[in-house]
Amino acid sequence: MSRPWSVASVLLASLASVSAAACVDEEDGAVAAAEGTPTWYADVEPIVAKSCAGCHQPGSYASFLPLTSYEEVSGVKELVAAAMSDGSMPPWTAASDCTTYEGDISVDEDAVQTVVDWAEAGAPEGDPATSPGGLESGVPMGGLSRIDHTLEMTAAYLPEAEPDDYRCFLFDWPAGSTYLTGYEVDIGNKDVVHHVVVYVSPPGLAESYRSLDEADEGEGYSCFGGPGIVDNDQADWLGGWAPGGISGDFPEGTGIHVEEDSVVIVQMHYNVENAGPQPDQSSIRVMVDDAVDHPGQIQPWANPAWLSSTLMELPAQTEDISHGFSFAPGGDYLLWTSNLHMHELGKNARLAIDRADGSEDCMLQIDDWDFSWQRSYRFEEPKLIEDGDAISLECTWDNPTDEDIYWGDGTGDEMCLGTFLITLP
Numbered sequence: 001m002s003r004p005w006s007v008a009s010v011l012l013a014s015l016a017s018v019s020a021a022a023c024v025d026e027e028d029g030a031v032a033a034a035e036g037t038p039t040w041y042a043d044v045e046p047i048v049a050k051s052c053a054g055c056h057q058p059g060s061y062a063s064f065l066p067l068t069s070y071e072e073v074s075g076v077k078e079l080v081a082a083a084m085s086d087g088s089m090p091p092w093t094a095a096s097d098c099t100t101y102e103g104d105i106s107v108d109e110d111a112v113q114t115v116v117d118w119a120e121a122g123a124p125e126g127d128p129a130t131s132p133g134g135l136e137s138g139v140p141m142g143g144l145s146r147i148d149h150t151l152e153m154t155a156a157y158l159p160e161a162e163p164d165d166y167r168c169f170l171f172d173w174p175a176g177s178t179y180l181t182g183y184e185v186d187i188g189n190k191d192v193v194h195h196v197v198v199y200v201s202p203p204g205l206a207e208s209y210r211s212l213d214e215a216d217e218g219e220g221y222s223c224f225g226g227p228g229i230v231d232n233d234q235a236d237w238l239g240g241w242a243p244g245g246i247s248g249d250f251p252e253g254t255g256i257h258v259e260e261d262s263v264v265i266v267q268m269h270y271n272v273e274n275a276g277p278q279p280d281q282s283s284i285r286v287m288v289d290d291a292v293d294h295p296g297q298i299q300p301w302a303n304p305a306w307l308s309s310t311l312m313e314l315p316a317q318t319e320d321i322s323h324g325f326s327f328a329p330g331g332d333y334l335l336w337t338s339n340l341h342m343h344e345l346g347k348n349a350r351l352a353i354d355r356a357d358g359s360e361d362c363m364l365q366i367d368d369w370d371f372s373w374q375r376s377y378r379f380e381e382p383k384l385i386e387d388g389d390a391i392s393l394e395c396t397w398d399n400p401t402d403e404d405i406y407w408g409d410g411t412g413d414e415m416c417l418g419t420f421l422i423t424l425p
């Protein structure tokens with residue numbers, strides 16, 4: 001969804017002429033539905049309720065464009081039809097033949113056609129008695145069921161390093177909290193935040209992190225490629241945010257154990273290339289619990305050699321470059337979610353379980369990589385992996401540039417990274 005507005009405005013122009021031709025009742029301006037034409041109540045409302053309203057409502061991700069009633073949706077019918085026909089909405093990049101996910105908001109071709117036909121017919125309202133309902137319950141997408149603590153930057157930070165500014169901010173893990181059971185990243189300024197990674201360091205290293213912070217002037221401290229201390233083993237992932245990310249409660253019964261006196265490190269990757277230097281003040285809301293049924297962790301998944309060598313090479317001016325990696329964690333575990341991350345040259349990617357018996361269980365397949373929409377997909381049923389089963393990752397890119405590209409944190413570098421929530425059975 002790089003620039004949907006331009007595509008939308010082209011379609012808008014063509015749709016405007018079509019809807020002008022629709023039969024408008026002179027008396028009250030209402031549009032009469034011809035036989036067989038989809039209507040709001042019978043056909044369009046259920047699609048909007050399932051696939052759009054969770055984000056397009058006050059307090060959610062797309063509150064700027066509420067889509068929660070006939071008036072609201074018919075008022076922007078051309079935009080809605082355009083966003084659905086060009087595939088930019090709803091944002092759901094997971095291939096449908098991979099596995100089944102909780103909260104699947106994807107739409108099929110029929111649903112898109114229904115909305116397009118409805119918009120072209122001038123958005124007939126139809127008969128309220130034909131409504132299957134659904135919109136009025138309008139639960140916002142994601143979000144925490146309870147906010148126990150808010151970790152907030154004490155002051156705004158102005159990213160200035162061009163084009164990428166990596167800045168880490170420290171927070172004390174809230175005293176008396178044992179398991180993190182959900183979090184929500186509240187991005188202060190989406191125009192400059194490229195991504196966020198949340199780490200937690202063991203209590204023994206808290207002082208070392210604090211001295212890094214003190215040694216660097218201003219809010220936080222400069223950090224590249226990790227939380228700032230020698231290597232990534234010195235902190236665990238708690239979670240993160242990338243464009244399109246949806247956060248909230250972890251799956252029921254799961255949680256990540258955090259030791260008392262730990263320090264939470266939030267690495268903000270700012271990119272000021274498009275927007276110029278602008279201040280950001282982000283915060284993280286967390287939910288904690290004393291006990292959980294399935295303690296686990298967020299596991300980043302990539303070939304460690306990609307990070308420390310030139311193995312993951314994307315030669316200049318080359319198409320369809322693939323790199324893959326597979327590893328058997330050894331032991332029995334439950335997998336709950338899956339997520340894939342590449343940068344802007346990504347084409348497609350896949351995360352799967354390669355069973356010891358030779359069968360394959362797809363976790364996430366993205367056929368048409370879209371940097372704007374990176375979210376974690378939650379399995380309808382957690383997947384059990386057993387001793388000997390491997391988890392494989394494969395990414396494909398086109399590199400049209402004149403430079404060979406390798407693994408790296410910069411926006412112009414590339415990555416092939418899976419992450420998933422893995423717990424004890």
Ligand code: HEC
Pocket residue numbers: 004005008047048051052053054055056061062065079080081083084088089090091105107141246
């Ligand atoms: C996961 C949350 C989410 C869902 C679900 C969602 N949207 Fe959006 N939508 C957004 C966000 C965020 C933007 C702003 C995108 C941007 O700024 O690039 C947006 C933008 C739009 C726009 C503005 C034009 C555009 O394409 O950027 C339209 C129209 C739109 N959405 C329609 C829909 C429709 C119709 C559905 C359901 C079929 C839907 N959206 C589902 C989050 C969502």
